[in-house]
Amino acid sequence: MFDKYFTDGDILFACEVSGWSEAVDMVAAPLLEAGSITDGYVDAIKKSIVSPGGTYIDLGGQVALAHARPEFGVNATSLSVLHVAKPFLLADDSNHPISTMFCLAAKDANTHIELMQGLAGLLTDADKVAALGKAAGVADLKRILL
Template identity: 65%
Template structure:
C-alpha cells in the first residue's frame, strides 16, 4: 500500500509552480526534511531531466516520476507527491505538461520494485487515477493513497 511509503507531510498541493525545477524542489523537500534523501539526490534528478531524454519520467496523463539512482543520495525508501492546478512543462517541453509529480527514493532494487508495483496499481486503476487528477487538497490525495484494491 502506497501510504506506507508516504509521510502525511509528503503530500503537497499547490496552485502552480514557476517550472519543472521548482516542482522537483518542492516535491523533494519532504524527503530531504525527513532524511530519506540528500541534496545531491535532488541535483541528480534535475541533471537527469535536463539531460538528453530527460522527459522519460513522464508517465503520461500529466504524471511524472522524478527519481535518480540510489547511490546519488537515497538513505531510505520513501515517496512524495506534488500536485499543481496549473500544469508545468517537464524539461520545458510543450509535449510534456505535468500536473502530478511523484518523487521516488528507493534504497535498493527490491524496494524500488515493491514501490513501483504499488504506484502502478494506483496509476492503472482508472477510478483512482481519475480521483487523483481531480483532487484539490492534500487530504484528498492522501485518502486515495490509503485505498487498497
C-alpha cells in the same frame, strides 16, 4: 498500500509552480527534511530531466516519477507526491504537461519493487488517475492514495 511510505508531510498540494525545477524542489523537500535523501539526489534528478530523453519520467496522465540512482544520495527508501492544480511543463516541453509528480528514492534495486507495483496499479486505474487530475487539496490526495 502507500500508507506505509507516506507521512503527513509527504503529500503536497500547490495551486501552481514556476516550473518543473520548482516542482522537483517542492516534492523532494519532505524527503530532504527527513534525511531520506541528500541534496545530491535532487541535483541528479534535475540533471536527468534536462539530459536528452529526460522526459522519460512522464508516466502519462500528467503524472511524472522523479527519481535518480541510489548512489546519488538515497539514505532510505521513501516516497512523496506533489499535485499542482495548474500543470507545469516537464523539461519545459509542451508535450509533457505534468500535474502530479511523485519523488521516489530507492535505497537499492530491490527495496522499491513493492512501491513500483503500487504505482503501476495506481496508474492503470483510470478512475484514480482521473481523480488525481481533479484533486483540489491534500485531503483529496490522501483519499486517492491511502
